[in-house]
Amino acid sequence: MKIVLQNLTKVFPSRNKKSNEEVVAVSDLTFTIPDGKLVGLLGPSGCGKSTTLYMISGLQKPTGGQIFFGEDDVTSLSPENRGVGLVFQNYALYPHMTVKQNILFPLQNLKGADKLDKNTMLERALEAARLVQIDELMDRKPSELSGGQQQRVAIARALVKMPRVLLLDEPLSNLDARLRLQTREEIRRIQRETGITTIFVTHDQEEAMSISDVIVVMKLGVVQQIGKPQTVYDNPVNLFVAKFLGTPPINVFKANVKGGKLYISGEAVLDVPGVCDRDVFAAIRPEGFVPDDNGAMTCSLSSIEVMGRDVSIVSKNEAMLTPTIRSIVDADYKVSASAQSVKFNLKPHKVFIFDSETEERIYFGNQTAPETGI
Amino acid sequence: MKNFLQKIKFDQWKAWIYLSPAIVLLLIFTVWPIFNTLRMAFWNGYGLFKELGGELQFEFGIKNFKWVVGYGGFLDCLKNTMLLTVLTVPLSTILALVIAVSLNAIKPFQRFLQTIFFLPYVTNSIAIGMVFEAMFNIVGFGTSNPSYGIINNILGVFGVDPINWINAGSGYWANIAVLVIYIVWNALPFKILILLGGLQSVNKQYYDAAKIDSTPRLRVFTKITVPLLSPMIAYVVITGFIGGFKEYSSIVGIFGDDMHAVGGESLNTMVGYIYKQLGENHEGDASAAALILFAIIFVVTMINMYVSKKKTHY
Ligand SMILES: Nc1ncnc2c1ncn2[C@@H]1O[C@H](COP(=O)(O)OP(=O)(O)O)[C@@H](O)[C@H]1O
Ligand SMILES: [Mg+2]
Numbered sequence: 161m162k163i164v165l166q167n168l169t170k171v172f173p174s175r176n177k178k179s180n181e182e183v184v185a186v187s188d189l190t191f192t193i194p195d196g197k198l199v200g201l202l203g204p205s206g207c208g209k210s211t212t213l214y215m216i217s218g219l220q221k222p223t224g225g226q227i228f229f230g231e232d233d234v235t236s237l238s239p240e241n242r243g244v245g246l247v248f249q250n251y252a253l254y255p256h257m258t259v260k261q262n263i264l265f266p267l268q269n270l271k272g273a274d275k276l277d278k279n280t281m282l283e284r285a286l287e288a289a290r291l292v293q294i295d296e297l298m299d300r301k302p303s304e305l306s307g308g309q310q311q312r313v314a315i316a317r318a319l320v321k322m323p324r325v326l327l328l329d330e331p332l333s334n335l336d337a338r339l340r341l342q343t344r345e346e347i348r349r350i351q352r353e354t355g356i357t358t359i360f361v362t363h364d365q366e367e368a369m370s371i372s373d374v375i376v377v378m379k380l381g382v383v384q385q386i387g388k389p390q391t392v393y394d395n396p397v398n399l400f401v402a403k404f405l406g407t408p409p410i411n412v413f414k415a416n417v418k419g420g421k422l423y424i425s426g427e428a429v430l431d432v433p434g435v436c437d438r439d440v441f442a443a444i445r446p447e448g449f450v451p452d453d454n455g456a457m458t459c460s461l462s463s464i465e466v467m468g469r470d471v472s473i474v475s476k477n478e479a480m481l482t483p484t485i486r487s488i489v490d491a492d493y494k495v496s497a498s499a500q501s502v503k504f505n506l507k508p509h510k511v512f513i514f515d516s517e518t519e520e521r522i523y524f525g526n527q528t529a530p531e532t533g534i
Numbered sequence: 535m536k537n538f539l540q541k542i543k544f545d546q547w548k549a550w551i552y553l554s555p556a557i558v559l560l561l562i563f564t565v566w567p568i569f570n571t572l573r574m575a576f577w578n579g580y581g582l583f584k585e586l587g588g589e590l591q592f593e594f595g596i597k598n599f600k601w602v603v604g605y606g607g608f609l610d611c612l613k614n615t616m617l618l619t620v621l622t623v624p625l626s627t628i629l630a631l632v633i634a635v636s637l638n639a640i641k642p643f644q645r646f647l648q649t650i651f652f653l654p655y656v657t658n659s660i661a662i663g664m665v666f667e668a669m670f671n672i673v674g675f676g677t678s679n680p681s682y683g684i685i686n687n688i689l690g691v692f693g694v695d696p697i698n699w700i701n702a703g704s705g706y707w708a709n710i711a712v713l714v715i716y717i718v719w720n721a722l723p724f725k726i727l728i729l730l731g732g733l734q735s736v737n738k739q740y741y742d743a744a745k746i747d748s749t750p751r752l753r754v755f756t757k758i759t760v761p762l763l764s765p766m767i768a769y770v771v772i773t774g775f776i777g778g779f780k781e782y783s784s785i786v787g788i789f790g791d792d793m794h795a796v797g798g799e800s801l802n803t804m805v806g807y808i809y810k811q812l813g814e815n816h817e818g819d820a821s822a823a824a825l826i827l828f829a830i831i832f833v834v835t836m837i838n839m840y841v842s843k844k845k846t847h848y
Pocket of ligand 1: 172173183184185203204205206207208209210211212
């Protein structure tokens with residue numbers, strides 16, 4: 161079932177009556193989530209991701225705008241009647257119930273025509289437990305489970321009633337790094353197997369990129385860009401999105417365009433046809449640097465880190481706005497660690513330039529704006 | 535090293551000195567009376583002969599206990615106490631739970647209503663007893679023109695004939711009903727306070743999760759609220775039982791020192807019995823009764839703790 165958000169807005173009234181500082185948690189959010197897709201809602205802490213999720217679930221009422229499930233307008237529907245599954249950030253498993261009781265709980269609430277008999281309920285619960293591989297732990301209490309296991313129970317509880325929509329609020333934030341990696345693959349697998357339209361909230365761009373069909377990047381309640389992860393990575397619409405995606409992060413420089421050439425620290429580093437003269441921010445992905453003794457861009461070498469397949473060259477440049485310049489090059493390339501400086505050529509499709517005022521993208525050469533929508 | 539040891543010793547002495555006022559008071563007013571109670575309880579006939587002025591030697595034995603248990607009045611007191619406890623503890627706990635949950639659910643006037651519900655706690659129980667007496671009383675009872683209290687007037691609105699709650703010739707169960715209402719009323723604020731505190735510390739996300747899962751209201755209450763509150767409920771029940779077994783002032787407040795309606799059955803309780811024995815210089819019997827009361831409270835509390843441990847563990 162597809163989900164449509166239309167001009168969705170949430171304003172929280174100010175906490176104390178004296179100041180009129182309202183918090184606009186979500187502002188004019190409009191996008192469509194196609195049926196059966198996994199959407200990653202991505203943005204820094206406090207940008208309104210949870211609020212968006214809670215509005216979709218019905219736990220919070222939007223200040224403006226509409227929410228559609230399929231063709232149904234559910235904006236004023238209470239959470240009880242929306243049929244969504246929600247996995248809370250800290251799971252909210254009932255501490256006094258066993259895993260089995262927790263998973264059975266939503267089923268026991270079914271009424272009327274949906275009512276199930278005991279055996280069917282047990283079967284469904286076991287099925288959900290198997291899906292998330294916790295069927296061995298059915299008689300434990302949540303306090304007797306590890307974080308990862310609790311998270312799976314929460315997913316099983318959300319899935320067992322076969323919701324129309326599955327919502328996950330930073331479900332991996334409480335897990336250690338290894339478990340996080342493993343569990344996010346599992347969420348992906350479960351979503352594929354069930355085909356339930358899923359929204360996955362995270363502030364970790366790598367997490368969102370790795371499992372989402374589509375990512376929605378938000379900043380201060382406003383959507384910045386929507387698209388396939390690779391598309392958004394390859395073609396960010398503004399500096400915020402470019403900086404937010406990618407590890408190691410993109411390298412940003414103060415630069416200017418003159419006569420169709422991009423200048424960084426006074427060096428013409430790249431042809432940028434079609435751009436008139438102006439001050440810009442230039443952002444270069446780590447993999448956009450090609451070391452070349454006759455390269456156009458000169459940086460002073462700080463260190464070289466060899467990490468198996470790749471070599472990471474850490475350097476500096478007076479125009480840089482990030483703490484260091486990190487470039488990732490093929491291990492075949494040999495740089496003398498004793499060298500003072502290193503020269504690069506730039507791959508044009510890994511270089512993005514942005515207006516120095518609005519931080520909006522300026523397309524040059526054969527770069528074109530990404531297709532909007534999904 | 536030696537200095538270090540001396541320092542410890544000195545610090546310990548300081549601690550003892552700081553504690554000593556409390557310890558002395560405890561010794562005088564708690565430890566000694568407990569010891570004395572034990573002694574008097576097992577001195578056959580203690581008190582009775584003391585009154586006669588003789589320097590008699592008392593025999594050690596359990597005669598006082600035998601006498602107390604064998605005496606019918608004591609068994610009546612035990613029955614009254616048990617009855618009041620068994621009726622009031624569940625009633626007040628359930629009522630307090632419902633009120634606490636309702637109070638927690640409403641946003642406007644919450645503070646104000648909390649204060650109102652808390653008032654009985656800071657009001658003297660004898661004073662409340664007297665107000666209750668006025669509410670149930672019939673002034674000019676037996677005359678041609680009796681004036682009924684507010685309760686009978688309210689019942690009258692619903693077409694119920696006036697009931698003789700506490701006046702001369704009133705029945706035992708009418709008396710007990712009044713006492714139960716009074717005791718429950720008196721016990722509510724403390725219980726509400728504790729339960730409300732518990733409710734307000736329950737993570738709101740459990741309720742959000744329940745909403746998402748379309749849980750009906752009553753089921754939220756029985757399956758989520760009550761279990762999550764169970765430690766507080768257990769506390770309230772245990773202290774309720776202890777308080778119930780020590781019931782005394784409520785009966786004095788309504789029925790006076792005699793602890794019965796005029797011509798009515800005795801409403802005396804265990805603590806009332808103990809006071810009465812003391813008043814008649816039967817210190818041995820009073821001590822024996824006090825020890826029996828202690829034993830009952832101890833056993834009931836143990837049972838309570840055992841049950842609540844099984845029910846509240848999570
Ligand atoms: N109940 C609330 N009352 C007032 N402000 C809130 C409330 N919930 C969230 N906010 C504010 O709304 C903004 C977005 O919050 P949230 O959606 O939780 O962000 P995220 O989940 O992306 O970290 C934040 O600035 C937060 O302080
Ligand atoms: Mg959040």
